Amino acid sequence: MGKPRPSAPTISEVAAAAGVGRATAARTLGGYGYVSAEMRDRVLAAADELGYRTNQLARSVSTGVSHTIGVVVADISNPFFGGVALGISEVASARGFDALVLSTAEHLDEEISAVNVLVDKRVDGIILSSAACAADSTAHLQLPNEQGIPLVLLDRLIPGLDLDAVVIDNRAAARHATSELIRAGHTRIGFIWGPPVAGRIEYRRELVEAARRNLWSDGERLAGYLDALDDAALPLDLDHVMLGEKTEARAYEAVTRMVALDAAPTAFFCTETDALTGTLHALRDAGLSIPQQVSIIGFDDSSWAAVMNPPLTMVRQPMLELGRQAAELLLSRIDAAGEASHAVQRELSAEFVERASVAPAPDER
């Protein structure tokens, strides 16, 4: 037993010091059961005399409740997940729960080990934003439930699975944004941040297929873009959708390539912050001005977007609310403790923030 700690007084020591039985000390210190006022005072006095602090770990193994929830996201430094994490901890801590947060860098194997760690640490529940897409490779998402630990999916659904989830209506948001561009007269709209496929894609069907094999949220945004095109009976130009690795640098390249096309897009819809900054960079280097020559709409509003020149029209996601609702749902599951009931899926809607980066399409050149 390696116990290097300076000692940390136990309940027994407090009981001894107060001259009462362990149970009495345990009751007053644990705040349960009956105990007379004077006994309590003696115990309390002895307790803070010795500097007693409850060992929650020991309590947890005894009660089976850790008052800790697990949160697994791709990247806690991403403002989106940061906002979500804050929302979660707000409601969790108000109810006496703390969050163990793990980042997976979007790697499935890290996600799997994160879930294992959380289960082993006996968290009372898990909120997880999965990188898994296909319904295969999702065995780790079953594990918690098998162990009686509620799990709620965050921001990304897994099509085949019937699990609790709280997400954003990405598809509707993307459809709306794209249609706003169309309404302004644009017919050639670049979609930045496509599915990360390697080769070239020839048919729409392949595109949809590729999207479906990736992050749910990304796929939904692409679907919304396609919806809007269909609504307006506009053709899909595969040269106008970015494919490949999702980095700012690749977005830059993609946009640079697109603006050199004969049928260059006159507007861009960027589905993530890095996609947007890459696009902005490319547009500047190409000498194109916003919104006179090209219109633009981004995703993930930030205080920066409002101070740009021009202020950028954005799709704002309710990150805090997403976190809060996920936490509330999870806590209600924890309260219900195993009572079966089918999966709940909540969908929050994103807000369209209109500013000044969308203008009527320029005349055809």
Add this chain to the structure above:
Amino acid sequence: MGKPRPSAPTISEVAAAAGVGRATAARTLGGYGYVSAEMRDRVLAAADELGYRTNQLARSVSTGVSHTIGVVVADISNPFFGGVALGISEVASARGFDALVLSTAEHLDEEISAVNVLVDKRVDGIILSSAACAADSTAHLQLPNEQGIPLVLLDRLIPGLDLDAVVIDNRAAARHATSELIRAGHTRIGFIWGPPVAGRIEYRRELVEAARRNLWSDGERLAGYLDALDDAALPLDLDHVMLGEKTEARAYEAVTRMVALDAAPTAFFCTETDALTGTLHALRDAGLSIPQQVSIIGFDDSSWAAVMNPPLTMVRQPMLELGRQAAELLLSRIDAAGEASHAVQRELSAEFVERASVAPAPDER
């Protein structure tokens, strides 16, 4: 004993199923002590037959080690702390530790209760960015050490206390940024994000005093600004430093007021993102162009800064590295387990990222 869990097999059950003693099962499952190959195989087989998972909580109460560290910051949704948190979890998880992260909203009472929670949950160490400034109100920072739990301060020092810490050289960074403005010919430089004092301030001494009663990092940045002014023998104009609540809205008001002055600043140094966006807003509404009419330097570089018009010159803080080093220091303390040795204070330096928002001061009007 409320144990609603579907059962979770224990080491004893595995031992029984494998037909060996508990200890043998414990040894192979715990990976310690001697055990013959065939016994091990039997145990392992029984283990995954039953779906055995180690109860780390129970192990922790037994060993006194939880393999969990606590991280307490003001706001996990702030990209700065998000970056720090990522850095921490990178090195922590590589060593088998997970992070319990708590946000305090810069409230001292929440910070205190956060520390208590962490101590009670028996984390192996704590990394904390404190809102405490004066050396009073810091009793909670002693608690962990008394309990044998290492604590390392992050980003903010507490002047009176001799604790481990990893910080940024805010003063030097601010001094450098300000001096760059001076070098460009500016003599009236606005400092946005001052100490949050209520009334009016008449003397430099009061200003320094007010800063000292607040966040260490903020005070250092102000000190660096003052240093640069002194270096150049420039007078301090108290009307050029923002006082009051630190919000984007107040920054907007402060800048709006400053640009209306007879002796209006021709440059601004903004020490935080919200201060910067507030300033940018105010400048735009005042019809002032950057950098022709006013130069500007911000703190906390972001990918947005590079795509602004003009690209903004910024002070970039090594957030990830700050987190990594704090975690490394903490883990080394955990390894050392109580061996006394005096406090280590590491100081990382911020990087000055020169872009295009600083230009020579316009001619005096």
Add this chain to the structure above:
DNA sequence: CTGTTAGCGCATTCAC
């Protein structure tokens, strides 16, 4: 109301 006693799941000492 109080104290005795028996767990919780795992680690660890010590005879066999």
Add this chain to the structure above:
DNA sequence: GTGAATGCGCTAACAG
């Protein structure tokens, strides 16, 4: 090598 026995700090029946 192996397994019985004891302990970690706390909760929780159960008598008194």
